[in-house]
Amino acid sequence: MKKEILNVTGMKCNNCANTVKRVVSSMAGIDKVNVDLQGGLVTVSYDEDLINIKAIKTQIEKLGYKVG
Numbered sequence: 001m002k003k004e005i006l007n008v009t010g011m012k013c014n015n016c017a018n019t020v021k022r023v024v025s026s027m028a029g030i031d032k033v034n035v036d037l038q039g040g041l042v043t044v045s046y047d048e049d050l051i052n053i054k055a056i057k058t059q060i061e062k063l064g065y066k067v068g
């Protein structure tokens, strides 16, 4: 299991945070997702055999947020 912390900008309220958490959590290979709205951080634990960080970033960007 790998853990990474992503800088995500554009999340402005709990709805944004919940959407990111829900959508990323539903991806295959994701173990845990934690969103720090105030800090603009998304921490993900995932199985590297099933998913890569690029796919996770792309999914967040599809939701309309920017991943730094």
Ligand SMILES: [Cu+2]
Pocket: 011, 012, 013, 014, 015, 016, 017
């Ligand atoms: Cu929002």
